[in-house]
Amino acid sequence: MGRIERGGQRAHRQTGQQPNIIHFHRVSTSSEPYESCSRTSTQTVGQDDARVNWEGTEHQLTKEQVVRYSRQIILPSFGAQAQSRLCNSSVLIIGAGGLGSPVAMYLAAAGVGRLGIADRDAVELNNLHRQIAHRESTVGIHKCDSAGLTCRSINSSIQVEMYKDGFNQQIAMELASCFDVIVDATDNAPSRYLISDACVLAGKPLVSGAAIGTDGQLTVYNHGPDGPCYRCLFPEAPEPQSCSSCSDAGVLGVVPGIIGSLQALEAIKLASGVGRPLSRSLLLFDALAGRFTTVKLRQRMPSCIVCGTSPRITAESLLSYSYATFTGAPSHDAGPAPLELLAPIQRVTAAELHKWVTSDSVSIVDVRPEAQFSIAHIPGSTNLPFSEAKPQAFDEHIELMRQRVRDAAIDTGDDSLHPAVCVVCRRGNDSQRVVDLLVANGVNDVVDLAGGLEAWARESGVDFPHY
Ligand SMILES: [Zn+2]
Numbered sequence: 001m002g003r004i005e006r007g008g009q010r011a012h013r014q015t016g017q018q019p020n021i022i023h024f025h026r027v028s029t030s031s032e033p034y035e036s037c038s039r040t041s042t043q044t045v046g047q048d049d050a051r052v053n054w055e056g057t058e059h060q061l062t063k064e065q066v067v068r069y070s071r072q073i074i075l076p077s078f079g080a081q082a083q084s085r086l087c088n089s090s091v092l093i094i095g096a097g098g099l100g101s102p103v104a105m106y107l108a109a110a111g112v113g114r115l116g117i118a119d120r121d122a123v124e125l126n127n128l129h130r131q132i133a134h135r136e137s138t139v140g141i142h143k144c145d146s147a148g149l150t151c152r153s154i155n156s157s158i159q160v161e162m163y164k165d166g167f168n169q170q171i172a173m174e175l176a177s178c179f180d181v182i183v184d185a186t187d188n189a190p191s192r193y194l195i196s197d198a199c200v201l202a203g204k205p206l207v208s209g210a211a212i213g214t215d216g217q218l219t220v221y222n223h224g225p226d227g228p229c230y231r232c233l234f235p236e237a238p239e240p241q242s243c244s245s246c247s248d249a250g251v252l253g254v255v256p257g258i259i260g261s262l263q264a265l266e267a268i269k270l271a272s273g274v275g276r277p278l279s280r281s282l283l284l285f286d287a288l289a290g291r292f293t294t295v296k297l298r299q300r301m302p303s304c305i306v307c308g309t310s311p312r313i314t315a316e317s318l319l320s321y322s323y324a325t326f327t328g329a330p331s332h333d334a335g336p337a338p339l340e341l342l343a344p345i346q347r348v349t350a351a352e353l354h355k356w357v358t359s360d361s362v363s364i365v366d367v368r369p370e371a372q373f374s375i376a377h378i379p380g381s382t383n384l385p386f387s388e389a390k391p392q393a394f395d396e397h398i399e400l401m402r403q404r405v406r407d408a409a410i411d412t413g414d415d416s417l418h419p420a421v422c423v424v425c426r427r428g429n430d431s432q433r434v435v436d437l438l439v440a441n442g443v444n445d446v447v448d449l450a451g452g453l454e455a456w457a458r459e460s461g462v463d464f465p466h467y
Contacts, residue, residue, distance in 0.1 A: 086268065102264060119147070148162055183263055194323050195230075199221065207270070218263060227280055262283065280299060339433070342436065347449075381424070422448065
């Protein structure tokens with residue numbers, strides 16, 4: 001669910017530090033309509049309680065609310081008035097995944113009166129190690145329904161609204177306008193720019209979090225007189241190749257849990273008016289080192305095309321602005337688009353490869369990262385990792401591959417009907433790059449597995465895990 005922008009240093013010239021900026025991706029599966037945005041005031045349980053027997057001072061809390069939230073109400077730095085403001089506030093959480101789960105649960109628990117949850121996905125089994133608002137029993141159910149169920153089970157006195165088409169351009173301005181605070185818990189660059197633009201145009205603070213691998217980040221955009229927006233820091237979109245997603249790079253489950261909890265904290269501070277929001281500061285979390293670092297961010301840029309002095313993006317033009325073109329990336333985490341680098345004759349299907357593996361000898365070279373190879377691989381495969389980001393690193397394997405092709409050709413014999421070596425990867429893109437690289441270096445008699453090991457898991461008929 002993330003990607004790392006190499007251009008992060010642009011945002012941090014003042015400090016000399018160069019933290020990476022993390023973005024996210026997500027799969028979209030739902031086309032259900034969103035529920036219309038309610039602008040009614042917050043409904044709370046027990047508002048009709050008789051108040052004749054007691055009296056609070058300058059707050060609207062009911063007796064039940066006083067009991068429920070007592071442990072934070074008694075805090076001198078919080079108190080009944082802050083709780084009252086929280087109960088009358090509204091927060092929109094965009095993304096009900098690894099970040100959005102703790103945000104939704106903590107905000108529900110804390111008593112934010114109206115919670116909006118926007119997402120398009122259904123819960124999958126591989127979400128459960130980090131997306132703690134969901135359960136085994138809700139796998140296959142829309143994430144809005146699943147997270148809504150969890151929030152209501154924590155606090156039935158709050159109002160939960162669901163936006164099952166996610167936060168898209170058609171409803172961006174309406175949604176951003178009718179919540180007090182917006183939380184970006186998404187995982188891709190197009191969504192981050194859209195959410196930031198809508199928050200600027202609607203005049204709403206944006207709590208932005210990101211987590212990938214073992215790293216996390218947090219800041220508040222568009223807050224205060226000089227707080228920057230996302231575009232102020234990143235007027236140019238990151239190169240799609242410079243970013244990686246959680247489905248490719250992985251994420252340690254507790255990392256988005258920590259960042260999401262911090263996002264909930266920032267949202268509570270903004271909604272209750274307590275504390276100092278993390279504006280113009282970027283919090284960096286290194287999970288392996290157990291280290292939090294804060295770096296100062298530049299202030300709002302007069303040249304920014306959305307929050308600057310001569311904005312070019314308006315509420316009207318936002319509708320037709322192409323965020324996918326601007327970022328060169330899709331607003332979902334469906335994985336990279338299938339590459340068509342090789343001719344069909346240079347590729348084999350999973351079914352064909354299965355026949356070769358079972359009836360004849362074929363040498364299989366698996367070019368996935370070692371961590372993925374160790375999950376599962378076709379028996380007898382050799383692991384020679386290839387990275388699109390560092391293709392030159394594979395050069396050291398080319399002579400080995402030349403030898404492998406020579407040896408395999410001897411094993412399979414001159415009358416073999418298939419090439420001696422098959423290159424496989426996860427999805428069938430890197431394997432094409434490797435075959436292309438080998439052919440360019442004069443290593444022929446090599447094919448790749450079309451669709452990679454995902455196709456192998458689906459189509460070969462053998463038991464193989466999909467991850
Ligand atoms: Zn800006």
